[in-house]
Amino acid sequence: xxxxxxxxxxxxxxxxxxxxxxxxxxxxxxxxxxxxxxxxxxxxxxxxxxxxxxxxxxxxxxxxxxxxxxxxxxxxxxxxxxxxxxxxxxxxxxxxxxxxxxxxxxxxxxxxxxxxxxxxxxxxxxxxxxxxxxxxxxxxxxxxxxxxxxxxxxxxxxxxxxxxxxxxxxxxxxxxxxxxxxxxxxxxxxxxxxxxxxxxxxxxxxxxxxxxxxxxxxxxxxxxxxxxxxxxxxxxxxxxxxxxxxxxxxxxxxxxxxxxxxxxxxxxxxxxxxxxxxxxxxxxxxxxxxxxxxxxxxxxxxxxxxxxxxxxxxxxxxxxxxxxxxxxxxxxxxxxxxxxxxxxxxxxxxxxxxxxxxxxxxxxxxxxxxxxxxxxxxxxxxxxxxxxxxxxxxxxxxxxxxxxxxxxxxxxxxxxxxxxxxxxxxxxxxxxxxxxxxxxxxxxxxxxxxxxxxxxxxxxxxxxxxxxxxxxxxxxxxxxxxxxxxxxxxxxxxxxxxxxxxxxxxxxxxxxxxxxxxxxxxxxxxxxxxxxxxxxxxxxxxxxxxxxxxxxxxxxxxxxxxxxxxxxxxxxxxxxxxxxxxxxxxxxxxxxxxxxxxxxxxxxxxxxxxxxxxxxxxxxxxxxxxxxxxxxxxxxxxxxxxxxxxxxxxxxxxxxxxxxxxxxxxxxxxxxxx
Amino acid sequence: xxxxxxxxxxxxxxxxxxxxxxxxxxxxxxxxxxxxxxxxxxxxxxxxxxxxxxxxxxxxxxxxxxxxxxxxxxxxxxxxxxxxxxxxxxxxxxxxxxxxxxxxxxxxxxxxxx
Numbered sequence: 001x002x003x004x005x006x007x008x009x010x011x012x013x014x015x016x017x018x019x020x021x022x023x024x025x026x027x028x029x030x031x032x033x034x035x036x037x038x039x040x041x042x043x044x045x046x047x048x049x050x051x052x053x054x055x056x057x058x059x060x061x062x063x064x065x066x067x068x069x070x071x072x073x074x075x076x077x078x079x080x081x082x083x084x085x086x087x088x089x090x091x092x093x094x095x096x097x098x099x100x101x102x103x104x105x106x107x108x109x110x111x112x113x114x115x116x117x118x119x120x121x122x123x124x125x126x127x128x129x130x131x132x133x134x135x136x137x138x139x140x141x142x143x144x145x146x147x148x149x150x151x152x153x154x155x156x157x158x159x160x161x162x163x164x165x166x167x168x169x170x171x172x173x174x175x176x177x178x179x180x181x182x183x184x185x186x187x188x189x190x191x192x193x194x195x196x197x198x199x200x201x202x203x204x205x206x207x208x209x210x211x212x213x214x215x216x217x218x219x220x221x222x223x224x225x226x227x228x229x230x231x232x233x234x235x236x237x238x239x240x241x242x243x244x245x246x247x248x249x250x251x252x253x254x255x256x257x258x259x260x261x262x263x264x265x266x267x268x269x270x271x272x273x274x275x276x277x278x279x280x281x282x283x284x285x286x287x288x289x290x291x292x293x294x295x296x297x298x299x300x301x302x303x304x305x306x307x308x309x310x311x312x313x314x315x316x317x318x319x320x321x322x323x324x325x326x327x328x329x330x331x332x333x334x335x336x337x338x339x340x341x342x343x344x345x346x347x348x349x350x351x352x353x354x355x356x357x358x359x360x361x362x363x364x365x366x367x368x369x370x371x372x373x374x375x376x377x378x379x380x381x382x383x384x385x386x387x388x389x390x391x392x393x394x395x396x397x398x399x400x401x402x403x404x405x406x407x408x409x410x411x412x413x414x415x416x417x418x419x420x421x422x423x424x425x426x427x428x429x430x431x432x433x434x435x436x437x438x439x440x441x442x443x444x445x446x447x448x449x450x451x452x453x454x455x456x457x458x459x460x461x462x463x464x465x466x467x468x469x470x471x472x473x474x475x476x477x478x479x480x481x482x483x484x485x486x487x488x489x490x491x492x493x494x495x496x497x498x499x500x501x502x503x504x505x506x507x508x509x510x511x512x513x514x515x516x517x518x519x520x521x522x523x524x525x526x527x528x529x530x531x532x533x534x535x536x537x538x539x540x541x542x543x544x545x546x547x548x549x550x551x552x553x554x555x556x557x558x559x560x561x562x563x564x565x566x567x568x569x570x571x572x573x574x575x576x577x578x579x580x581x582x583x584x585x586x587x588x589x590x591x592x593x594x595x596x597x598x599x600x601x602x603x604x605x606x607x608x609x610x611x612x613x614x615x616x617x618x619x620x621x622x623x624x625x626x627x628x629x630x631x632x633x634x635x636x637x638x639x640x641x642x643x644x645x646x647x648x649x650x651x652x653x654x655x656x657x658x659x660x661x662x663x664x665x666x667x668x669x670x671x672x673x674x
Numbered sequence: 675x676x677x678x679x680x681x682x683x684x685x686x687x688x689x690x691x692x693x694x695x696x697x698x699x700x701x702x703x704x705x706x707x708x709x710x711x712x713x714x715x716x717x718x719x720x721x722x723x724x725x726x727x728x729x730x731x732x733x734x735x736x737x738x739x740x741x742x743x744x745x746x747x748x749x750x751x752x753x754x755x756x757x758x759x760x761x762x763x764x765x766x767x768x769x770x771x772x773x774x775x776x777x778x779x780x781x782x783x784x785x786x787x788x
C-alpha cells in the first residue's frame with residue numbers, strides 16, 4: 001500500500017506515489033546542482049522538467065492511474081543521471097561543469113587564472129553598470145565587491161577612470177576566479193540580505209552586522225525621547241541623524257553593489273568551500289535518518305541553500321511552475337486547459353515549489369527573484385549616467401556648432417595673431433582634432449551603445465591618441481604665437497616744431513577722417529578688448545589706440561616734441577622693420593599740436609603690441625593745455641622699452657581738469673621756474 | 675585504455691552534426707530529436723541533449739519558439755539560424771572529409787596487400 005499525492009509539475013497535475021515523488025525530487029535536485037555551474041543552467045533544468053512532465057503525461061494517458069517508482073526510474077534512465085552526462089558530452093572548454101560541488105574547484109580557478117592573466121576585460125557576466133569593476137577584480141583576482149567599494153568611495157576621481165575603461169575595454173563573459181565572495185544572502189535576510197551575506201562571508205552570526213548597522217539608529221532613538229535621562233549626554237556628544245543616514249546610505253550602496261547569491265554555485269562561493277561540504281553532509285545524514293525537524297533549519301549554515309530549506313520544511317514539494325493551477329484539488333488527467341500561446345519564452349523560472357495540496361507552503365516558498373529596489377536603483381543610476389553622457393555630448397556638439405558659426409568672426413581676429421600658411425593650417429588641424437574628434441567619437445560611442453554593437457577598444461584608443469596629438473599641436477601653435485612677442489624694438493624721432501611764441505602749447509586730437517571697423521570676438525556680447533586695434537575700411541591698415549602721451553619738463557626754454565615707436569616681434573629684425581612702417585604724423589598749427597587719433601600700421605604686421613609714445617617737453621614757466629579728447633591717451637603708460645628711453649621717467653601727474661574759455665574741458669600742466 | 679571513454683570520444687564529435695542535421699530538415703523539439711537518434715541506433719541521453727541545445731542556442735546557432743502541446747507543457751521547437759546554417763555547412767564539409775578519409779584509411783588497414 002502506497003500513498004499517492006498530487007503534484008503540480010510544470011503546469012501539469014500529476015498523481016504520483018510518495019516514494020516515486022521522493023526519487024524524482026532528489027533527481028531534480030541533483031540536476032540543479034549539476035547544471036548550476038553552467039550558463040543558463042536554470043533553463044536547462046526547466047526544459048528537462050518539461051520533458052519529464054510530458055513523459056509522465058503520456059504514461060498517465062495510457063490508462064495508468066498514477067506514476068510509480070518504476071515509471072520515475074524509467075524516465076530517469078532515459079534522461080540520464082548527472083554521472084552519465086560527463087562521458088557523453090562535455091565541453092572541454094568548460095571545466096566548470098564539474099559534477100558535484102564537493103569536487104575541488106580551486107584547480108580550475110588557478111588554471112583559468114593563468115590563461116587570462118594578462119588581459120583586462122569588462123565582465124559581462126557580473127555587472128552593475130558596465131562590468132568594469134568585476135573585470136578589474138577578475139584581473140587582480142579579488143572580489144568585485146571590493147573594487148566596487150573603492151570606486152564608490154573615490155567616486156570623484158575614479159568616475160572618469162570608470163567611463164574611460166567602460167569605453168576602452170571589451171566585454172567578455174568571465175567566470176569568477178575567487179573561491180570566496182561576498183554575496184547578499186537570500187536565505188538569511190532582514191531587508192536585502194546584506195547583513196546575512198556579510199555574516200556568511202566572515203563566518204559570524206548575522207545579528208552582529210545587523211547590530212552594527214542599527215547602533216546609530218538606536219542612539220538616535222535614545223536621543224529623540226527627551227524624557228530619557230541620558231538625553232542630555234547624547235545631545236552633548238553630537239549624535240546626529242547624519243551618522244544614521246550614513247549607515248542607511250552605506251546599506252543601500254552595499255545593496256546595490258553586492259550581488260545576490262542565486263545559484264548553488266554562488267551560495268557555495270558565499271559560504272566558502274568547507275561550510276558547503278559540511279552542509280551537504282548534514283543534508284545527506286538528515287535524509288538517511290529521516291529526521292526533519294524545524295530546529296535544524298534554524299542553523300545558519302544549514303539554511304545556505306534553498307533546496308535544503310525546502311526539504312527541511314518537511315512538506316511535499318516538487319519543483320515546477322508556480323503560476324499554474326495551484327489550487328487544483330482534483331486529478332485531471334486529460335483535461336489540461338490549454339495555456340495561452342507563449343511567443344516569448346518566460347524568463348526561465350527558477351524551479352520553485354508548488355504543492356497542490358498545501359497552498360500555505362506555496363505562499364511561504366515564493367520569494368522574489370530579485371529585489372525590486374535593486375532594479376530600480378540600477379535603472380536610476382543608468383538614467384543618471386546616460387543623462388550625464390548625453391549632456392556632455394550635447395555641450396560638445398553645441399561648442400562645435402558655435403565654433404562653426406562664429407568661426408568667421410574669429411577668423412578676422414586670427415589674422416592679428418596667426419600668419420597665413422603654416423600656422424593657419426596648424427590651427428585648422430588643432431581645432432578639428434581637439435573639438436571634432438571627441439564630438440564624433442562620443443556620438444559614435446552612444447550610437448554603438450544604443451545599437452548594442454560590440455565594443456571596439458581601438459576606436460577609443462585612436463580617438464584618445466588623436467585628441468592628445470591635437471593638444472600637442474595646440475602647444476606647438478601656442479609656442480609659435482608666444483615667440484612673436486619675444487623681442488622688443490623701439491625707434492625715436494623728433495618732431496620739428498616751428499618756433500612757438502605763445503606761452504601756451506595746445507594739444508588736441510586729429511580725428512581719423514574715414515570710417516573704421518572694430519575687431520570683435522563673436523556675436524551677441526560686447527567682447528571688445530582694449531588693446532585690440534581697429535581696421536580701416538579697405539583693410540589695408542590696422543589702427544591702434546595705443547598712443548601714450550607723456551609730459552615732462554624741458555631742459556631749455558623751448559617746447560620739444562618727440563615720438564617713440566615700439567613693437568614686438570619674433571626677432572629684432574622683424575620688430576625694427578615693423579616699427580619703421582608705422583605712420584603717425586603730428587601736425588603743428590601755430591601753438592596747436594594735432595595728434596592723430598590712431599597709430600596706423602600695415603595690416604600684415606598683425607597685433608604685436610605696437611604703440612607710439614608722444615613726449616612733450618615743457619619749458620619752465622610755460623603751460624601745455626591738453627584737450628579732453630586726448631584724456632584717454634594721457635593716462636596710457638608707455639611700454640617698458642620706451643620707459644627706458646626717457647631719462648628719469650616718472651608717470652606724469654596731471655592736475656584736475658578745468659573749464660576752458662570756450663566751455664570745453666581741458667587739463668593744463670605748467671612747470672614753474674626754479 | 676578505457677574502451678568506453680574512447681567510444682564516447684568518438685560519439686562526441688558527431689553528436690552536434692547529427693543534431694543539427696535533424697534540426698536543419700525542419701523545426702524539431704528535443705523529444706523528436708531523441709526518438710530519431712534512438713531509432714537510428716545512436717544512443718543519446720536527454721540530459722546530454724538539453725545542455726547541448728542550450729549551448730548551441732547561446733552560441734546563436736539555434737533559435738527556438740514555444741509551441742502549444744496537447745500532451746503536456748509547451749514545447750520548444752528549435753530551428754537553425756543563419757549563423758547555424760553556415761556552421762552546419764562547415765561541419766558537413768568536415769564530416770565528408772573525415773568519412774572518406776577514415777574509410778580510405780580503415781579499408782587499407784583491412785586489405786593491406788590490395
